[in-house]
Structures are given as C-alpha cells and as structure tokens.
Amino acid sequence: MSRMKRLLGGVALGVGAYVGYSYFTWRPRTLGYLYDNRRLLLGHRGAAAEAPANTVPAFRRAMEVGADGVELDVHLTRDGQVVVIHDETVSSVTGAPGRIREMTLAEIQQLDAGGYFGPQFAGTRIPTLDEALDAVGPQAVVNIEIKGTSVATEGLEREVVRIVRAHRMSERVIISSFNPFRLWRMRALAPDLPRGMLHGPGTPVYVRDLWFLPMVQPDALHPHYSMVNDAYMKRAHQWGVRVNVWTVDDPDEARRLVELGVDAIITNDPARLREVVKGS
DSSP states (O other), rough: HHHHHHHHHHHHHHHHHHHHHHHHHOOOOOOOOTTTTTTTEEEEETTTTOTTTSSSSHHHHHHHTTTTTEEEEEEEEESEEEEEEESSSSSSHSOOOGGGGGGHHHTTTSSSSSTTOOGGTOOOOOOOOHHHHHHHHSSSSEEEEEEOSSSSSOOOHHHHHHHHHHTTTTTEEEESSSSHHHHHHHHOOOOSOOOOEEEOOTTTTHHSSSHHHHHHHOOOOEGGGGGHHHHHHHHHHHOOOOOEBBBBOOOHHHHHHHHTTTTTEESSSSHHHHHHTTTT
C-alpha cells in the first residue's frame, strides 16, 4: 500500500468515526425559550412585499403588521462592517456596480436602495446589522442568514456574534446558512446561538436528504416549502429539530404547512399570512 493510500484510508477512517460519533451523541436543543409555544411568523427580508427588501422600512413594517420577527441576509464590507443585503453585489437593489466585499460601508450607504421599489422609498440605505436589530427591537426573533460559499472565513461570523452580543439578543436569534462551514464556525465561536441548516431543491443531495444533519448539528431545518411533506416532518421529528420553512406567500400553501406542523413560516407578506399562521 502506498503512502498516499494509507493517508487517504486514515482520513476516511477519521471521517467515518466522526460521523458515527455525531449520530450517537448529537442532541438538538428544543429552543422553547425562542418559540414560546407558538408558531413563528417571520418577515422574509422584512415585509418585502410592501417595502424594499432587507431595509429598515421593511423590517419596521413586518413588526407593525404582527410578525414575530424577520429573516435577513448579511455580508461583510471591505472595512469589516456587517451589512444587510441578499446579493454579493449592490446592483440588484441600487442599479450601481460593485461587490460588497470590495466596498466600504461609506461607499455602500451613499447608494439608494429603495427607489427601485417606489418613489416613496427613494433614499433608503442598505442598513448595517446594528441598524436592522435596532429597527425590530429586542423582543423580535431574528433569523440571520450568513451568506457566502467560501470554505475559509473573512471574519463575518465573528462580527455577527459580536453584534448580537452587543444588542443582548443571544436568545432572540437563529443563525442560518446554506454553507455548512459557516455553521461549523458559528458552533465553535458561539455554541449557545441556535443554528439553522438551509436547503432547497437545488442544494446537494447529501444535504437535501438530511443524512448530513448530524455532522452540521443544527437546531432547526430551514427547507424550501416545496420540500416539506409528511415524510419530511416525520424525519425532522425523529431528529428532534425545528422546521422553519421559506418562502411562503400563498395562504393555501401556508395552511398546508400549518397542518403538517411546521414551527415557523418565513414570508414576504406577513400581513397576508398572519391570520393563517397565528390563528392556528
């Protein structure tokens, strides 16, 4: 056996041992303090049906119409500031060119991130995570999605933890990501903060089929609503994880998911779905 084969065999054995250990030792947290015996209604990027997505007006509107909180997306600027925006570039919401990681906060906040939605929102800025948390208040539930596909870190996770701690919202947040490396780093940095594993029809099969779950060790699953059925909920309940679904805007679809027993519904239109989600 060559040295390389022995090395690869050792790596495979180590990974197998870790997977086996994870399967038998992982116990998700119930997060009763966060859900408080209720089904959560979260505004997707705020109330994105009524205001520019991922902006202070959208976050405030979500809370005004009775959402329990919001879902938002974060990136890191060139000068190490955490900003709330979905894409890696500013173009989709501002019409200007530029990648978030190559721009300073001052450069980003000079741009108009609301005019595309309507003239009444002209001049709205891309907010920082600090500004977003201030907008929703300390009692809101905030699902912070950490964007980015890199295996390495640029420091975003550490900054998110710092900001959450500064706002004393450690018991009001769920940190989610499609990227398992993001979730592993969050677990190492702040094991007390709940984590949600995002996945959808286009994610790798090992994530989609949930066998990867014990390696990531989330407290919640965040599936696209189209993936959720009786079999999915049965597996989730067997693992003991919460199920927070995205992005649901149709009342009939929301009713189906409520009947299946999901724990949270993330929607662009919390005003429209409030009665369906909170009235059950």
